[in-house]
Amino acid sequence: xxxxxxxxxxxxxxxxxxxxxxxxxxxxxxxxxxxxxxxxxxxxxxxxxxxxxxxxxxxxxxxxxxxxxxxxxxxxxxxxxxxxxxxxxxxxxxxxxxxxxxxxxxxxxxxxxxxxxxxxxxxxxxxxxxxxxxxxxxxxxxxxxxxxxxxxxxxxxxxxxxxxxxxxxxxxxxxxxxxxxxxxxxxxxxxxxxxxxxxxxxxxxxxxxxxxxxxxxxxxxxxxxxxxxxxxxxxxxxxxxxxxxxxxxxxxxxxxxxxxxxxxxxxxxxxxxxxxxxxxxxxxxxxxxxxxxxxxxxxxxxxxxxxxxxxxxxxxxxxxxxxxxxxxxxxxxxxxxxxxxxxxxxxxxxxxxxxxxxxxxxxxxxxxxxxxxxxxxxxxxxxxxxxxxxxxxxxxxxxxxxxxxxxxxxxxxxxxxxxxxxxxxxxxxxxxxxxxxxxxxxxx
Amino acid sequence: xxxxxxxxxxxxxxxxxxxxxxxxxxxxxxxxxxxxxxxxxxxxxxxxxxxxxxxxxxxxxxxxxxxxxxxxxxxxxxxxxxxxxxxxxxxxxxxxxxxxxxxxxxxxxxxxxxxxxxxxxxxxxxxxxxxxxxxxxxxxxxxxxxxxxxxxxxxxxxxxxxxxxxxxxxxxxxxxxxxxxxxxxxxxxxxxxxxxxxxxxxxxxxxxxxxxxxxxxxxxxxxxxxxxxxxxxxxxxxxxxxxxxxxxxxxxxxxxxxxxxxxxxxxxxxxxxxxxxxxxxxxxxxxxxxxxxxxxxxxxxxxxxxxxxxxxxxxxxxxxxxxxxxxxxxxxxxxxxxxxxxxxxxxxxxxxxxxxxxxxxxxxxxxxxxxxxxxxxxxxxxxxxxxxxxxxxxxxxxxxxxxxxxxxxxxxxxxxxxxxxxxxxxxxxxxxxxxxxxxxxxxx
Numbered sequence: 001x002x003x004x005x006x007x008x009x010x011x012x013x014x015x016x017x018x019x020x021x022x023x024x025x026x027x028x029x030x031x032x033x034x035x036x037x038x039x040x041x042x043x044x045x046x047x048x049x050x051x052x053x054x055x056x057x058x059x060x061x062x063x064x065x066x067x068x069x070x071x072x073x074x075x076x077x078x079x080x081x082x083x084x085x086x087x088x089x090x091x092x093x094x095x096x097x098x099x100x101x102x103x104x105x106x107x108x109x110x111x112x113x114x115x116x117x118x119x120x121x122x123x124x125x126x127x128x129x130x131x132x133x134x135x136x137x138x139x140x141x142x143x144x145x146x147x148x149x150x151x152x153x154x155x156x157x158x159x160x161x162x163x164x165x166x167x168x169x170x171x172x173x174x175x176x177x178x179x180x181x182x183x184x185x186x187x188x189x190x191x192x193x194x195x196x197x198x199x200x201x202x203x204x205x206x207x208x209x210x211x212x213x214x215x216x217x218x219x220x221x222x223x224x225x226x227x228x229x230x231x232x233x234x235x236x237x238x239x240x241x242x243x244x245x246x247x248x249x250x251x252x253x254x255x256x257x258x259x260x261x262x263x264x265x266x267x268x269x270x271x272x273x274x275x276x277x278x279x280x281x282x283x284x285x286x287x288x289x290x291x292x293x294x295x296x297x298x299x300x301x302x303x304x305x306x307x308x309x310x311x312x313x314x315x316x317x318x319x320x321x322x323x324x325x326x327x328x329x330x331x332x333x334x335x336x337x338x339x340x341x342x343x344x345x346x347x348x349x350x351x352x353x354x355x356x357x358x359x360x361x362x363x364x365x366x367x368x369x370x371x372x373x374x375x376x377x378x379x380x381x382x383x384x385x386x387x388x389x390x391x392x393x394x395x396x397x398x399x400x401x402x403x404x405x406x407x408x409x410x411x412x413x414x415x416x417x418x419x420x421x422x423x424x425x426x427x428x429x430x431x432x433x434x435x436x437x438x439x440x441x442x443x444x
Numbered sequence: 445x446x447x448x449x450x451x452x453x454x455x456x457x458x459x460x461x462x463x464x465x466x467x468x469x470x471x472x473x474x475x476x477x478x479x480x481x482x483x484x485x486x487x488x489x490x491x492x493x494x495x496x497x498x499x500x501x502x503x504x505x506x507x508x509x510x511x512x513x514x515x516x517x518x519x520x521x522x523x524x525x526x527x528x529x530x531x532x533x534x535x536x537x538x539x540x541x542x543x544x545x546x547x548x549x550x551x552x553x554x555x556x557x558x559x560x561x562x563x564x565x566x567x568x569x570x571x572x573x574x575x576x577x578x579x580x581x582x583x584x585x586x587x588x589x590x591x592x593x594x595x596x597x598x599x600x601x602x603x604x605x606x607x608x609x610x611x612x613x614x615x616x617x618x619x620x621x622x623x624x625x626x627x628x629x630x631x632x633x634x635x636x637x638x639x640x641x642x643x644x645x646x647x648x649x650x651x652x653x654x655x656x657x658x659x660x661x662x663x664x665x666x667x668x669x670x671x672x673x674x675x676x677x678x679x680x681x682x683x684x685x686x687x688x689x690x691x692x693x694x695x696x697x698x699x700x701x702x703x704x705x706x707x708x709x710x711x712x713x714x715x716x717x718x719x720x721x722x723x724x725x726x727x728x729x730x731x732x733x734x735x736x737x738x739x740x741x742x743x744x745x746x747x748x749x750x751x752x753x754x755x756x757x758x759x760x761x762x763x764x765x766x767x768x769x770x771x772x773x774x775x776x777x778x779x780x781x782x783x784x785x786x787x788x789x790x791x792x793x794x795x796x797x798x799x800x801x802x803x804x805x806x807x808x809x810x811x812x813x814x815x816x817x818x819x820x821x822x823x824x825x826x827x828x829x830x831x832x833x834x835x836x837x838x839x840x841x842x843x844x845x846x847x848x849x850x851x852x853x854x855x856x857x858x859x860x861x862x863x864x865x866x867x868x869x870x871x872x873x874x875x876x877x878x879x880x881x882x883x884x885x886x887x888x
Contacts, residue, residue, distance in 0.1 A: 025814055028813070029813055029814070112834065112835050114828070114833065114834070114835060118824060118828075120834055120835075125813075127846055127847075128816060128846070209846055209847075210846075210847065224672075228668075230845065230846075230847045248869070251868075251869035254869065254871055255869060255870075255871060257871075258871035258872055258873050259871075259872075262871070262872050262873045262876065263872075364866075368862075368864050369472070369473055369569075370469055370473070372572060373862065374862060374863060375862065375863040375864075375865065376862055376863070376864055376865075377864075377865045377866075377867070378864070378865065378866045378867065379866070379867045379868055379869055379870075380562060380865050380866075380867030380868075380869070380870045380871075381870065381871045381872050383871075383872035384558070384562075384865060384867075384870070384872060385863070385865075389558065389872070389875070389882065390556070390558070390564055390863065391556050391558060391564075391882065391884035391886070401674065402571055402572070402653055402654075402674075402860040403571075403654065403674045403847060403848035403860065404847035404848045406860055406861060406862070407862070407863050408863075416846040416847065416850055417850060418812075418817065418818060418819065418820055418850070418851070419818060419819040419820070419829070419834070419851050419852075420812050420819075420820055420821075420822070421819065421820075421821045421822065421824055421828060421829075422808075422821075422822045422823070422824075423821070423822065423823045423824030423828075424695075424823055424824075425692065425695035425698065425699060425823055425824070426699075426823075426824045426825065426828070427698055427699060427701075427702035427703075427706070427824075427825045427827075428702055428703075428706050428707075428825050428827035428828060428833070429702050429706045431833070432706065438833065438835065440835035442835070
């Protein structure tokens with residue numbers, strides 16, 4: 001592409017993003033009733049256009065199958081791309097769920113009377129424009145669309161090329177729903193299709209307030225490295241379960257098998273198990289056999305190997321502790337006790353989700369206080385760390401960073417606040433020279 | 445310095461930071477009473493060691509005066525470095541104020557019953573370790589020290605070399621105060637002195653959770669560009685005042701003069717004034733004369749120049765609208781009305797603090813909703829945008845970013861949350877296969 005054509009395309013993307021910003025300003029000033037009306041209309045449109053969505057999706061799937069047959073794409077993509085009549089009903093239900101949630105915009109978070117007639121309100125408001133870059137799953141569009149409209153944000157979508165036709169239909173339904181309230185609102189959601197647009201998005205730090213990369217660890221890390229825009233995402237999920245000496249061992253086996261095998265590719269599936277030395281002799285042979293029966297390859301420390309000498313175990317290397325397998329492999333280690341387990345997790349963990357299995361509540365409390373992770377669990381599978389299971393409604397993503405939104409992120413992640421100060425002519429000099437002083441009366 | 449020596453020093457810094465992390469874990473588990481006891485002890489120690497602090501400060505000042513006399517440092521530094529008996533009393537008072545604030549740690553922000561016996565709590569917790577890099581002002585140490593201890597965070601301090609002796613005494617008092625509760629707690633605050641340590645801090649993205657650069661715009665931008673650690677700070681403060689056609693003009697002049705001249709170097713002082721065309725003819729000659737009497741240089745648009753043809757005005761260039769002067773200069777423009785003013789501010793502003801002067805409340809509401817800034821004011825000087833004036837107690841810094849903490853930032857900026865899930869053996873597979881379903885009952 002020539003330099004001139006390139007520049008033109010960048011201008012095109014910039015114009016779309018600025019359009020989203022402007023339309024979002026109008027969106028954010030709509031009443032909650034109007035924003036919810038858009039969501040309910042979109043849900044109805046999803047169901048009414050089922051045939052059209054399915055037809056586009058079948059065309060996308062046929063193209064992808066062709067690529068898979070030529071070895072140009074992985075079969076796993078197809079499973080995520082394919083939707084169905086019940087899939088579309090789920091999308092509509094999720095959009096209606098978001099419509100039913102309490103309005104998060106314009107909430108007064110605190111009020112302080114700084115002095116007579118000088119009132120400071122801290123009020124929730126939208127971020128502005130959020131860019132979501134996602135892979136094949138078409139249900140991402142109803143999900144993030146409903147969160148963005150509910151919170152008054154503009155949305156820049158860049159979906160996977162393999163879902164191009166499906167995505168076009170889904171985006172057109174959002175445009176229709178937005179237009180029922182105001183014809184100019186359609187710009188609030190814009191969809192980019194070109195792979196090169198990702199780099200363009202990452203440069204627009206003045207007009208995009210948050211980037212949400214949803215995809216492989218490599219892609220998420222690429223975005224973290226290449227963007228000056230704040231990023232909401234997670235690089236890796238190295239989740240631990242620590243089996244305390246006071247654990248209910250029968251329960252422990254069930255939880256660990258679930259946490260590893262229920263969906264091994266998920267970021268919240270367990271990758272590492274630490275076992276208290278007092279119960280290792282009794283517990284490990286049972287656990288290893290249960291995992292092996294479920295098809296899990298075991299890597300472990302020397303003490304585990306010695307205890308399970310009759311079972312097939314790969315010796316764990318230092319690298320194993322840093323690795324998110326994302327498949328049916330797990331690493332096991334015998335530890336001296338609670339404090340060693342906490343230190344190990346804080347050293348090797350990814351601050352995503354870590355769990356203690358114990359009937360000793362003070363031990364659980366210490367673990368949950370001292371382990372540095374977005375989610376800390378007691379006697380439950382790490383697979384529960386998810387926006388839907390947490391009851392957040394739809395999920396914009398999962399964040400491993402500590403600032404702003406952490407863990408599974410729903411509506412809250414798309415909001416910030418501003419301070420609104422109402423006065424009647426106050427100047428700072430009268431306070432600086434001592435002729436007036438602040439009251440700082442907390443009203444709310 | 446040889447490579448080996450360099451590596452040693454980095455190891456030294458890393459060990460100090462890891463020590464702060466470990467001590468912070470203990471600190472965060474102390475009761476509110478114990479954390480407040482540390483603060484009250486530190487306040488007493490500040491007053492008891494007044495002579496020692498003043499002596500160290502006089503030595504620092506003498507060294508700096510020598511450098512100034514040789515042209516190696518600016519005289520402005522000396523003013524900020526110098527403290528006094530009343531300055532120390534202010535430090536102690538501020539530490540006691542923070543001790544008196546409500547405990548922000550371990551607050552349950554929400555509780556959801558996901559299902560029988562599966563309870564999810566969202567609980568406030570410390571960030572971990574915060575690094576504050578600051579220039580000469582020694583009062584930064586009591587201020588950020590009290591915020592860090594109150595919130596259970598470790599603190600890495602890198603102060604200006606010109607305040608080295610003063611800072612050493614102040615840090616030693618924190619160590620004494622921390623040791624009264626637990627001798628190992630002293631590590632929670634560590635002080636670095638070497639300029640090269642700044643680069644080392646910025647590399648430690650695993651062990652430092654937040655960097656707060658307090659200094660020149662250039663320095664803050666350097667940190668934003670060179671750190672993978674989240675940064676709390678603000679690059680520039682280009683604050684606007686829009687004078688609406690329904691403004692009280694007598695009040696408007698007073699506010700603008702205060703906002704520009706009360707402390708022109710501050711980031712919250714006003715740099716740009718937009719005036720509604722309907723009142724420009726009446727208001728501008730009065731405003732320009734008032735500002736010029738206060739020693740302010742006026743740069744302005746052609747319409748302003750035409751109205752004030754008898755007054756000395758420099759024509760404003762495009763660059764002026766992007767420039768934070770930080771001194772007695774201001775740029776003035778006549779605008780068509782409210783919407784033009786909002787668009788201008790959203791285009792040129794720095795999202796710090798912007799103000800509307802008007803007696804028309806709906807116009808004020810629209811301005812405050814649509815202007816994209818951390819603080820939006822109505823009929824008050826922009827100089828009020830400050831942690832002390834907002835009643836936040838001490839201030840860790842001012843943030844221009846929208847994520848996490850925004851505007852003047854106090855205790856809230858040093859906190860995050862974690863999700864704590866308590867179960868009794870639940871696995872996800874029983875929910876995925878439909879044999880159980882979620883209740884998602886919001887308890888709090």
